[in-house]
Amino acid sequence: MKRIIIFVKSLAFIVLLLEFSGLNAQGIDSSKYKTEYFQIIDFNDFQSARLAEVLLLELNLQREKQGVDTLSSLQFLTFAAEDQAQYCAQIDNVTILQSGSKKKDTGKRSIYYGGSKNAFEMIDKTNVKDGSVYKNYQQVAEDIVVKIMTNQKKMDVAFNQLWIFAGIGAAIDPSGKKLYYSMVFGDYSSFNEGAARKNELDIPFSKKRYGLFPYDEKACKKYDKNKMLAELQKGLYVKDDKVYFKSDKYKEIQKILKDSKDGIGVDIVQRDQYPCVGSNIVDNNLVNKGVMVKRIWSSKMLKKNLVVGDKERKKNVDVLIGKLPAAIAKLDKDQYEMNLVFIKDKYVCKNIPPSYIEAGGVEYNNLLELLADTVNPPGTEEYSPRATKSTLSFKIPFEKGKSVYKQEDIDPFIKALKEPEFIINELNISAYSSIEGTDEINRSLQLKRAESIKNALQAKHKDKIISNVTTADNWEEFKRDVAGTEFSNLAGMTMEEAQKNIRENSLDKKLENILKNHRYAKIDMKITYDIDGDKEQAYVVKMFNDAVKKGDYIEALRVQKYLFKQVVAKKYTKEAVFEMEIPESQATAGLAMNKLWLEQFVNNGDVDEDCCSRVENLNQLDPSNQYILFNNLYCNFIYAPLGDEEHVRKIQEIIDGMYNKALSKKTIDMLNLEYQMTIIKTLDTLDDPGPLFAESMERIKTIVDIKESNWQNSLKLAYVFMGNNDYEFAARLLEPFVNGKYVFEELVFAYISLCTKTEEKLYTSTFTKAVTKAIEQNPERFCNLINKGKLTFQVFENEKVKEMYCKKCKSTD
Known part of the structure; x- marks a missing residue:
């Protein structure tokens, strides 16, 4: 059974002990205690129920001080606790196990006495005497609570806000010196009366286990703190009566579904399982609530991924899980919900129902991304393409004896120029021939x-081209090329003498390797670049590359910013990005950063480790570039560990130093906020987060402009954490106000939605209070949450919530 521990910070822990000590010094509030609690324990007439009563009272007093809901006694949990306390006293040993199979462990004892396996037990012993004198019941209860409060692990269990019910048992060992006690904790899933109602359903829930095992704390440890999982449930969809799972977080999914027996499944839960009359029709001893669809293991997920393209398949998944059961397919869509089941080594670690966020008032959506330099400095004219003129030159070699050249003969030479489209204004052709002919x-x-x-060039142009043709024999090149060869004597002759010598001695074949290089046309074209329509892209890319080659980086950045806008607007194709030629240097690092941003954009790429490695290299080339520095810090937040306190303060100093420079305050605030979130998420898992935690909270308050602690500012701060997908922390910020007397409607509904992201909170009394206040303030709005499918009907596992809904939103089921 999944149990997430809410850590009690060291300072709060010390305060709690001081308060408890003060209680003893000031005396006990007699109105809360019965006279019999102060009776001396009689070994021969030990009243286990009396100790359980006063111990629960003492424990609840301390839970109240901690801001945690009090526990209610539950009979079958009490029976389970008494059974184990007596067993431990008999064998004089603290153990959670018994011999035999029916009551072997806590779960089986809970089942034996009428509950489900979902129970958690804490067992220990204490002295029942003070020297040779027996203590009274209240003293023993107090001793037990103090012992719990001086042990962090025991505190994490006893003060867990998820518990709603408890059963306490106690027994004295045969020597009469030690008292063994058991505390069995539970929630609404500890009940199991609904299992017997299975046959009342037209479509009964699955009882087959499919080789799967219930939640195991060790196996499922990594799943408990993974904030991404609740969002993945939205990836389930039905098409042609088949259930699919789709996500763009496949890389992250693969990190948790690594082994062959890791996978996902679908648990289809029906609304009929939560009738207003009687218990919910669910078997809490099973790994599923409803009808299970066939599982898909991690290896098959990879093989059966429907996403096309190797690159896309690495980060996206779209996979068929299985057929929707025929009977379910006939139901209206609002009559069932699909839970996403996560399996680790065959253990069912998560069964995630639908969730939503009441985000109407979110002021910060601080999901950072790479930053590019796209803003022109004040006074800088924006680049706008204007057709320029140029002169282009190239040669066309002639084949011996060939006199006619077509467009397809010339096109390869034009393409070899690697120039954008152009219009020829004037054409100068110098035609040369080898000297062997007359x-x-x-x-x-x-x-x-x-x-x-x-004529071939003219055919491509509407307007007539001005042309000039000159012809000549290539005598000078011939003399140069025969020098140093066996035919060098020809260079000392006149051209006519050389021609005669070649013909009379039939030297033309021997000289062909030289002569063939002398047959060509030299083309000089005066042109105007054509930038109409789609032709503009190639021209602008050329202007950028030319500016880079000249070392005019100011002009290059000006052109690149124009190019950037056209790519983002999808007026230019991805070739415009990849055809930018940028050498690696300090002067061009900013240009390279913009190109990297555009590569990510056109490829819809993730900010992965390869991308961040390139950012880091650019940062090393130019540490002063604020855009690159921003991106490098962002990458560090994602992939680098937080580091020690000295490193955290060093990074904070760098961020603080970025204010009042190239980037706007709002942009640096976003980066700063992300870093504070990173610090809080890391430190919040520690028993003692130290001063950095408090400092980060204060920085967030400054960024979000929170000047005092009240519900308005707490809601505002919660929206910040919601914008960062840290729903659990956002909920914790609102809980003190949910428990208050007067609560703003938006805060209540925001809290209700946050609880859907952390399923365990749906069963707490704080959630019950939130629903109570929501119904008081706006019953129609609350009823519509469920009636219109926004809030999962699985909240009815909280019996009090179901009772309120059925009373206010519908008279009968």
Whole structure:
């Protein structure tokens, strides 16, 4: 049975002891104590029930001082406690176990006496005499409570706010010196009368265990503090009468579902299981409440993931769990709910019902993300693309004897320029031929080649291109290239003499490797870049890359900010991001950070460890860049451990130093708030969180502008924690006011919604008080929460809540 311990901080612990000592010094409030509590214990006529009564009174007095609800006595828990106390006294030993199978452990004893297995027991012993004189019942009860309060583990059990009921038993050992006592704690799930009503359901709940085991504290330890799990239930959906699970937190899920017998399942709970008349039709000894759908193990989840693409499959999951039972499929959707079941090594660690958050007044949604430099400094003109002119040059080599060149022959040379689209304003073609032909043949060939190139380029343009064609033999290049070869003598001749020598000695084949390089057209184009429509993207990317190559980083950032806006607006494609060419240097670190942000954006990527590693490298290149520093700190909050007090204060100093610099106060406040949340979440699990915890709370109050402690500011602060998905802490902030006499309606309904995120709170008397006040203040609003499916009907496991709903919201079931 799951039990989350609410830790009592050291300071509160000391105060509690002082208060208890003061009670003894000042005397006892006689109105709360019966005369028989002060009677001396008679070994031969020991009144176990009397000790149980006064011990529960003493314990409840201290629970009240701790702000924890008092416990009510429950008969079958009392029987279970008496049984074990007597057993321990007989064998003169403190143990939670008995010999035999029917009453072997606490759960079985609770079942034996009419409850469910869901009970928790604390057993110990104490002296029943003061020297040779027996103590009275109140003294023994007081001794037991003091012993509990001086032991942190016992306090964590006895002052756990989740307990609603208790049963206490006591027995004196045969020597008459020691008293053994047992305290058995429980909540609404400790009852089990509804198990016998199974056959009243048209669709009975599953009794088969499917090889699964009940909650085990050791196996399920990592699940108890995982704040993500409640949100994952929203990933369950039905399509074509099949149950699927979908989440974008697959990486985090894989961290907890590691082994072959880890997995998830679905428990389908029907509204008919919570009738207004009689007990709930649930068997609390089972691992499920309703109809179980087939489980899916972690390995199968990976193999059967319906998400397409290797990268997407790493962070997203969409998997078929199983068929919706045919009888359930016929029900209206408001007649059943799907609970998400988490299984660890075959132990059912979580059975999560639907939840919601009353977030109408959230002022802070502080889910941080990477920051990019997108704001132009005052006085800086925003970049706007304007078509510029340029001159482009390239060569087209000629094949021997070929005179006609088509568009497809020329396109590869244009593409090799890696230029954006352009319009040719003027074309200058210098056509060269090798010297082996006659002047007449060469000139004719040159003109044909040049003309075909001009026509091919003209075909791509509406307006007529101004063109100039010149032709020449490539005599100078020939002389240069034959120098140092066996044909070097030709360089000392005139061109006519060389041509004659080549023809008479048939040297053209031997010289072909040289001659082929002399047949080409040199193209010089005066152009204007075409930036109409989709053509703008490539031009802007070129302007950015050109500015970076020139070292004009101010202009590069100006262009990049324009490019950034177009990508975010989805006017540019992802190629605009990946075609940015940025060398690794201090001067370009800020540009690289913006590119990294855009890569994450277009790929819908997570801020994973690889991303954060790149941010850290950029931070090392340029530690002064405030955007990169912000992102590096954010990454540290996610992946780096909190560190010791000195490290925490060092990081805080860095954050404080970021105010009044490049980033706005609001932006640094968000970062600061995130860090305080990180500190609180880490330290809140410790017995003694030290001064850092209090300091972080004060910083949060300053950021959120809370100047005094009242319900308005507590609600405001709770919304901050809700914005950070820390629902449990947000609920704890509101609980003192829920228990107050006058409560604001929004606070009540916010608290009710927070309790759905921490299921155990639904069974506490504080939740019951919240529902009571909600019905008093706005009964229609409360009834609609359940009637319209916002608040799970499984809150009716709290019998008092069910009773109030049935009385106020519907007369009969």
